Amino acid sequence: MVREGLTRKLALRRVLVFLFLLWISVWLSGCFLISANYKMGDTIDQESTKNIHPGKTVKQEILQWFGPPIAVARKGELVKIPRLGANRTGWDEIQSDTFFELFSSKQPLTENHIVYYYHSAEDKSTAGMFVVYAHGEGKLSVNKLWILIDDKTGVVADFLFRPE
């Protein structure tokens, strides 16, 4: 009985020592895991769009809640969209008609319609190395919000939120 107990303790100790040595060898071989996330500015999410009611909400309320849009799109114009991400600078020029296209199937669009475009982003990255294998990946999650406004009346006609 006593011998059995001692054997079990000895086996357990061997397992622990083995695990410890394994961990030390993994650590000394340069293995690592890194994850990072980066967030800048206000987040635009489903919750923040719940107060937008097409036909009721007005432009001034939108500006008050979200601040100035990233871009104001008017038909036939080019809009400048700043590049997103921790280490990206500059902007891309986009034909504003692509924004209007989002709403074209729902209602007739006039020259009075404008689109306010907002976005928010979060950068997430992970990297790992295990002995001779290394892997890394980064993901930029972008939430986008387009708000169609009748600029003549100042009333929100429709909106579209696309989370990522």
Added chain:
Amino acid sequence: MAAQTRNVLVWIMILQVGYFLSGCMPRLPVRTGKKIQEDQLQALRPGETTKKQIFGQFGAPMAIVGKDEIVAVLSPTAWTGNHLKIGNHEEIDSNPFIELFSDHPLSEYHRVYYYYSSWSTGTSYFLFIGSHETSKTTLDRLWILINEKTGMMEDYHFKKGS
């Protein structure tokens, strides 16, 4: 008894090494721009406050924009994961700022003075062979509409960062 003591010692050693290799490293927060105080905003009186008083309260703006302009604005210095990204001048389109005052009759003399104050924080966590880094930058922004002809402040918008 001796075996039990050894086991305890092994566990203490493992925990000690683990404790030594783990940790949390908060990074020094970084601010860009002067902090915008609540009482400064309350002192703003459209039609009464002058441009001179604005400069006295908030200092030089990050940008002064008119309609259809492209202006260079200093971006905030911010922690981005594991390193500090120093702010640099980036071009922005002025029209979204002008849009804030679209209900206001605007003339060729109107300019928007743009101020911001950013606060960037970051923390690293270490545990054995792994680490996790997190950073967040909040931005308080203020836009003030000035009539350059009269030198008066006519309106303003403030957006607190979340």
